[in-house]
Amino acid sequence: MLTLKTVENIAILKQLGFTEPEVDIYLSLLQLGGSQASAVAKSTGVKRTTVYHTLKQMASKGYVHVYFRKNKRYFYAQKPNRLAALYSKKLDNLYAILPQLQSLEKKEMQTPxxxxxxxxxxxxxxxxxxxxxxxxxxxxxxxxxxxxxxxxxxxxxxxxxxxxxxxxxxxxxxxxxxxxxxxxxxxxxxxxxxxxxxxxxxxxxxxxxxxxxxxxxxxxxxxxxxxxxxxxxxxxxxxxxxxxxxx
The missing domain is CATH 3.30.870.10 (Endonuclease Chain A)
Incomplete structure (x- = not known):
């Protein structure tokens, strides 16, 4: 199986605000195609309790989706293109309020x-x-x-x-x-x-x-x-x- 855990992938996801456990779990879910927390724990080597807690946090951030089948909880990684769109939207929102933020900025002479x-x-x-x-x-x-x-x-x-x-x-x-x-x-x-x-x-x-x-x-x-x-x-x-x- 092609490994997604490269130095570049890890560094970029961390720059986007992923914690190290979130990086491991997100990349693992991409390869697994969705799974229960126990399988993610086995794949990443992270304790199941830690994985479950982290998955809940990731779901709240939009990094993963949760589905129920036969009363069992399955986690799926957010599709990479939708993840990019998520951050693009956040950046667009920031640009939208830049004029207001700049108006609040203290005006002072910059020391050359x-x-x-x-x-x-x-x-x-x-x-x-x-x-x-x-x-x-x-x-x-x-x-x-x-x-x-x-x-x-x-x-x-x-x-x-x-x-x-x-x-x-x-x-x-x-x-x-x-x-x-x-x-x-x-x-x-x-x-x-x-x-x-x-x-x-x-x-x-x-x-x-x-x-x-x-x-x-x-x-x-x-x-x-x-x-x-x-x-x-x-x-x-x-x-x-x-x-x-x-x-």
């Missing part, structure tokens, strides 16, 4: 400065936030595909896809060697210009509306986030000049 992103997980968390912050918007990039993807090529490849799904457009000025890794795919919503071979570097600079992110293997940290408006303006002006020259 530098933030050092020390770990790969922190960097991924930052980019995941960008997917929502920049939905239906755009930002610009100067960089190297090799330097940017080097830490986790699979994750950053998926990030490109997720970025396009959120209708985020990007303009990129990349090193010539980036052609080796940079996919020519219109669906990724990118407009790319390449530098000549004489200009080679490993760093990447993401220029947003209010901040700059510098990602480099040569830094003591994974990346540096610069939230200084005047510096952002300078970098954006440099990008515009380069874009016009290279294009």
């Amino acid at each position: 400065g530098l933030r050092f992103i020390e770990t790969l997980d922190e960097l991924k968390e930052f980019y995941t936030g960008i997917l929502y912050e920049y939905r239906d918007k755009q930002y610009v990039i100067i960089g190297s595909a090799q330097g940017w993807e080097g830490a986790d090529s699979e994750w950053f490849h998926q990030y490109r896809i997720d970025r396009a799904r959120n209708n985020i457009h990007t303009q990129l000025i990349l090193t010539d060697e980036s052609k080796l890794l940079n996919p020519e795919d219109p669906s990724l919503l990118r407009h790319v210009h390449y530098l000549s071979e004489q200009y080679s570097f490993k760093s990447t600079i993401d220029i947003f509306d209010d901040k700059i992110l510098i990602v480099s293997s040569e830094l003591s940290s994974m990346a540096v986030l610069i939230e200084i408006p005047v510096m952002r303006d300078v970098f954006k002006a440099v990008f515009d000049v380069m874009w016009n020259i290279v294009g």
Whole structure:
């Protein structure tokens, strides 16, 4: 039987708010096709009393459904596509009340400065936030595909896809060697210009509306986030000049 309990599956479900026992039970139910609590306990190695208590909690969250047959209780995993729809609905509800929440937010001057992103997980968390912050918007990039993807090529490849799904457009000025890794795919919503071979570097600079992110293997940290408006303006002006020259 194909195992569903992979590191990636477990990590994603935990990010959605599943506890570890809930992950085990949900994946087990998907494979069992529905079962009584005793069979789930046997499949997961979790005590039956714990399984039953957890199943009741999961039912209240919409993760499982309960059916009765011949006075016996059977549990079925929520279908994966419906689970996705459940979280999509929750996210839509959050977006619906964002204006009210933002109106309650204390308005104060943000102190500009530098933030050092020390770990790969922190960097991924930052980019995941960008997917929502920049939905239906755009930002610009100067960089190297090799330097940017080097830490986790699979994750950053998926990030490109997720970025396009959120209708985020990007303009990129990349090193010539980036052609080796940079996919020519219109669906990724990118407009790319390449530098000549004489200009080679490993760093990447993401220029947003209010901040700059510098990602480099040569830094003591994974990346540096610069939230200084005047510096952002300078970098954006440099990008515009380069874009016009290279294009």
